[in-house]
Amino acid sequence: MRGILGFAVALLTTAVSLVSADDTSAALQALPKCALACLADGITHSACASNLTAACMCTDEPLQEQLTLCVTANCTVKETLVAKNITDTSCGVPVRDRGAAYDTATIVLFVIAACTVVLRLGFKLLVTRSLSADDYAVFLLILVVVPSVVFTHYGTTPNGVGRDIWTLTPQNITDFLYYFYLMAMFYFLQVMLLKLCLLLFYLRIFPSQSVRRLLWGTIVLDVVFGVVFFFLAIFQCSPISYFWTNWDGEHEGKCLNSNAIAWANAAISIALDLWMLAIPLAQLKTLNLHWKKKIGVGLMFCVGTFVTVVSILRLQALVTFGKSNNATWDNFPVSLWSTVEISVGIMCTCMPTLRLLLVRLFPVLGGGTKMGNGYYFSGGGPAASGKVRSSRNRGLRDSSSRSKHASTHPGSSVDTVPVKPTGIMRQQTFAVQFLSEDGRKSIRTRFAANNDFTRRERFTLSLYTASLFLRVSQIRWARRLRHFTFLASLHEVSPLLLRRASPPDKPTAKDSGHLSRLDR
Known part of the structure; x- marks a missing residue:
């Protein structure tokens, strides 16, 4: 945490002090004593000693590096953060805050995902009147996502996610790390349940015994993988509270390498995603479908690759995870991509049922009859x-x-x-x-x-009767239209018919001669 001082602590305070005497006095009084000592020593050995202006001290990189080393060695973590906050404010550095955007994205994605789940379960209950194992799994998944949304809205966002850590109070930092710990724990459960939903769906549609054995093996691997990382997230620190109190360097304890845990989880998750994508694509050739529909089903399965892409992007964001000196800012991409991964994954699991719903509402989308x-x-x-x-x-x-x-x-x-x-x-x-x-x-x-008759059959018969009635009405109107068209055509050809109906001319003597020869 102390390496956070790449920011020229005392130098920026002095810069503002030259602009206003009152501001100078307030800034110097707010600075920790260790930072003031580093400031005095750094200015005397810098190029700004003869040019005490804000522009000089805010841009003098050698002076910033010297102050960083000095403050890191002589100040506590809390004093370092206070000095950084004062110097940034004095030098006019803008405050960065992406917390509102993250909170909005989380709520919007959750609402969309929840709507797809409601449509899926509603369609199953009202039309098929039965729920399968994957339906129960997706319902459990959306319930597990609810706490994460609550922690985001009332926990991490108010306590500084997407902001620089030195702009927060010590209590904000502690609270942020506490809620982040809870969200990491629930994230491992959500990843396990998301993969379980897809695997149970595959079990329902692929009857081949060899494929089902592969799927059951993958389910066991997914559950074991999820449970292991769930307990690793809980007990990675001893005591457990050391996860959210170790940032200040004033508490004793030990933690596992959080970077290694995060990377291992992401790598195994991506490998499972690719394996789960290969299984249905390999079975497309065995489906009794037209080649156009096979392409459509394949594209629907390939939408799931977006979740894999998001997992890879999240893996890239984990480069600085666990080693950051600005946790509230650097963990923003990890939090955002984790939210996108789970929400989009839920939408993908509901796509087959949503397709059936759309085809039922708009039969033209179903292709051929x-x-x-x-x-x-x-x-x-x-x-x-x-x-x-x-x-x-x-x-x-x-x-x-x-x-x-x-x-x-x-x-x-x-x-x-x-x-x-x-x-x-x-x-x-x-x-x-x-x-x-x-x-x-x-x-x-x-x-x-x-x-x-069951209720479903009676409902189907009612729909069939209504469709027959509409078809009969359509045929009657078509007959009337053809009748009018026939009359119009008859009106156009009536002169020709009248000409044919008129008595033929009397044959001439020459024609009579020809006819008499033919008779003979």
Whole structure:
């Protein structure tokens, strides 16, 4: 902490004293005696001895270095901080404060993350009416994040995060380190739970036994890794309170190397992130999806790489962690990137469910229509071909129980029906699903015994009935529109029809001769 004196303590006070006699007297009285002695000795051996101006003493680097060494050797940590604060104020150095920005970012990110969790759990409860293990894990994670937000808003921010440590009171510094200790402890829990959410989600969607064994092994590793670092954060100092009281050099105790703990945690976390990203990407080829949807799923998984990038940025910010003489300022990037990492990670874990919610609200976002195994007939085609074709559906399989009743109509080859290209042609395209008699009987039986339907099935049937009603209305209006279009076309060709309907001219004698020859 004493190495903080790269700031020319006494020199800046003297600079202000030349500007105003009253300010000089107040500044000199506020300076610790050890700093005054260093000031007197430093000025007599500096280039500013003959030029006692603020500009000279605020910019004389050799004088600053000499005063730094002197104050570090002769003053306590608290006296050093007081001298630094007075000299910076006297020389007009602006006060740096990023605490408000950090507090705002923390609250905004938490609100967004909490909203995604609420949407996820609400969708599961209202639509699927069941919660899986990863849903419980993400709910527990957001509960563990709440204390960190409270500690940020009421603890680290009021006590100087994002500010220079010499602008704070000794009590502010102690309180800041206490809340920082609590946040570090909760951070290790949050990282463990965040990875656990993703791993449990992978267990739910990947049925392969080999993949599931890998996932279970990764879960065990993640839990052990999180628990070990959680207890390391708690008991890294002896006594525990030495973590937030050792800054002043007036207390006795010992601590583990906090830099080594932070670096080890960050390195293992990044390695696990990369491993967890490789598992789903390697399984994409086994999914029964169109290649476009595989790309979309892959991109959704790759969004998780942003969390890894944030972890790397946080690792870079840990270079000065544990060795800083300006803890409240230098730990700002670590605190900020830790908050971003956890909040964005929560959003990423909720993305698959949010996608289902968006597709349900806006079906056009879901891409192509998912079809069952039933037989579909498609009639119509381009005017040039003049053919009517029937084909089987090539969509995704429908795993519902009703799909087994769908008829597999024979004759899936292409059928052609010639159409005469004369007169007025009107082409229509149809899509009809044929349902076997067994399927219809099954549905009628279940309608008769309505108690067999679950709430979800009754809700689905209601939605299906409403969609049929809307479809019938759409077909009726389309027929009316086609009728009006046909009348307009008929109006345009009516002169041609009248001309054809008029009696033909009487054949001439020459024509009669030709006809008589043809008759013969």
